[in-house]
Amino acid sequence: MSKPKLSIFFGAGAEIGYGLPSGGKFALEIFRCSNEEDKEFFRQQIQNINRMSQIATQWLPDNYSNKRLNVFGKGEFEGLIASSLENRRNNILTYLNHFDEKVTYLLQHWYVNDEIIRRKFTEETDEQIGEMLYSQSIRLNEKLASQVPLFDSEYFSAFLRILAKHPQDQQIKRIVRAFLELLVGAFGQSLVSQLNEELFTQAPDELSVFDDLSGIFSLNYQGVGQTGMEIVIEERPLDIDEGTEGLTIFKELGRTILEEIYCQAMDYQALIDSHFRYLYNPKAHWAKFTRIAIFLHTVRRYITQYVQVDPLKISGGPGYYHDLLNLREQYEVKAIGTTNYNNFVQQVISETALGETPIYHLNGSVNEYYDPFKNEILTNPTHEEREGRILVPFMFTQSGIKPLTSVEMSRKYVELYDHFVQSDVVCVIGYAFNGDDGHINGMFRSLVEQEHKRLFIFHYKNDTRSEVQVEREYKEKLRLNSSESLKVFLVNQNRIANENIWFENILNEFVTH
Known part of the structure; x- marks a missing residue:
């Protein structure tokens, strides 16, 4: 008998056990974080633009190098x-x-x-x-x-x-x-x-x-x-x-x-959405352009410099990423999707048999930068690639506006969706299906209603609600006509559901069905 084909999608909740903050905590910390360093970094980017280049003469406003740089603050x-x-x-x-x-x-x-x-x-x-x-x-x-x-x-x-x-x-x-x-x-x-x-x-x-x-x-x-x-x-x-x-x-x-x-x-x-459009048109509103650009630099710096992770857990577990190493004996892992910006999942599986499993960062990552002038994504850009350009960290923070028109980003969504379709089950861990991720939620809705795929959601139990009540909430969030292909498992802080480690429940569902 062949192994069941499995794809897994991780949200911020999957990393809390490794010491990372929840999505809400992350949002607060971003607004607490000083942005003076990011403001200065962005100022240097602006100053290094060739004044005779196309970006300076056609895209940036007149006298851009002397204009004040604005940041999000108490006024917001x-x-x-x-x-x-x-x-x-x-x-x-x-x-x-x-x-x-x-x-x-x-x-x-x-x-x-x-x-x-x-x-x-x-x-x-x-x-x-x-x-x-x-x-x-x-x-x-x-x-x-x-x-x-x-x-x-x-x-x-x-x-x-x-x-x-x-x-x-x-x-x-x-x-x-x-x-x-x-x-x-x-x-x-x-x-x-x-x-x-x-x-x-x-x-x-x-x-x-x-x-x-x-x-x-x-x-x-x-x-x-x-x-x-x-x-x-x-x-x-x-x-x-x-x-x-x-x-x-x-x-x-x-x-x-x-x-x-x-x-x-x-x-x-709403705050991000009201600014994001000006990332493409700095002439229209320079203050909003600089606010969103510097904000994205602050987000990346906070993640890379201030987010406290447990290095022992990252190297040896336990955690959801390390569970991937154990479940591969029972399942064939087709693909991994994530809304998280870091590369911890890649670190955990890179030296194992799962190392070739494709990983898709649907909300960007700390290694990716975006050129709004050319609508282009660069991964780990070199000094030469950065020269003469305005690049911002490519991260979709809480926003309804997503720059999905770039070929690279569109391909990620299509490829991950294809892997989902080829899977027997898609598991979701630590992802809340919030409204600002409607572009991802729609993909899951299509997966269930159009492709008739089974969707297993592993929900961290932090209140008294039953599986049926939580399942009803996810059905509403996904706007599903039926919850027939939807299954919710309540997991505790040790990743246990129904007295078994979470992934054992997947196999049990296959046996009972």
């Missing part, structure tokens, strides 16, 4: 908040509505555990966490929401009790305000969207004046989410342990919770 916070509340407010509300459950899970992996937190709270307030709740004392306007589980939360009430004991402490006040801003902002955005979409619930079709009035309401994004954004991006973590005083512990706990919320809800697609 409002846009980040607006995009997050518009597109991911459900993530925010889900977290706030299950506040105690989320905090309890967070404390399982934090500096101090739940027991110590409760003891420190008692020392600080002479009360027990949960003894005093605010569900009967605080009411949100019913036009925003009829039920607000956050006010019945033990831990949120604990933050309010700490603030009541220390009313002059500005940091704990800012943390509480940040939670409230996110709550009001998420509910407020829902109300604004509903009003704009249903301003007139009934009106004559022949009178277009009623349609002209749609979309007139908006939210003041300076008043919602700004405080939390400043806390998570501008403030550094505090060093704490079980000997730290209670007030300081709650300050760091509040900052950590906010960071986790923003990691799950931060959406900068």
Whole structure:
């Protein structure tokens, strides 16, 4: 009997076990990262352009070498908040509505555990966490929401009790305000969207004046989410342990919770999309051109210089990439696709029998650069290839605009898709099928609905949802008409699903079918 043919697709979640950050954490760190070094590097690129060349005389604006270079900064916070509340407010509300459950899970992996937190709270307030709740004392306007589980939360009430004991402490006040801003902002955005979409619930079709009035309401994004954004991006973590005083512990706990919320809800697609088009047309908007170009350099430098990985795990495992070495006895691996920018998977398998397996980086990689003037991708360009050109790291960060028109990139998608079609099963690990990766999601949808291929998703279990519930979510994300060819497995941090290492479940599915 021949081995089942397998293709595997990795997202950011597959690398967390190796010490890399999640996609949300990665996004926050990029905006925390200083960009002065990247700004200077890009300035040198600009200065080295031959002023008589085609790129200088036809593509760049007049006096380009003396123009100011702009970068993303605090001025973009409002846009980040607006995009997050518009597109991911459900993530925010889900977290706030299950506040105690989320905090309890967070404390399982934090500096101090739940027991110590409760003891420190008692020392600080002479009360027990949960003894005093605010569900009967605080009411949100019913036009925003009829039920607000956050006010019945033990831990949120604990933050309010700490603030009541220390009313002059500005940091704990800012943390509480940040939670409230996110709550009001998420509910407020829902109300604004509903009003704009249903301003007139009934009106004559022949009178277009009623349609002209749609979309007139908006939210003041300076008043919602700004405080939390400043806390998570501008403030550094505090060093704490079980000997730290209670007030300081709650300050760091509040900052950590906010960071986790923003990691799950931060959406900068609109910000990137509003700038990416100018990468091809610097004359039209020089400031936006320089912002996106320097931002891409910052992304690459952060990945290559600041992302902390466990070198022992990269060399010897354990992890999903090392599992490839074990599963090859049972399966024939056709191809590997990834949205990750680094080359760790190649490092792990290069000296093995899997070394010839094709690997496709669908969102770019740290070794690739893009020439927007010529719409060309270069891999590990030499000094001579860089000379006289403006090159930016080729990485698709959170964006709906992808430069897929280059022949090299189009070929990657086609080749990987062909390998998928030749496989018996395609496995997806650590990839969330978010909306900003619609170009990839469409490929998987076609694979299931047009090619009738089986798609196995290995989902990291970090909440109480069942396989059926998670499967329904992926079906919706992929916009599938049926989940018949879709199978979800819940895996733990040790990559175990149904009491077996994840890839053993694939073979079990073949046996049962």
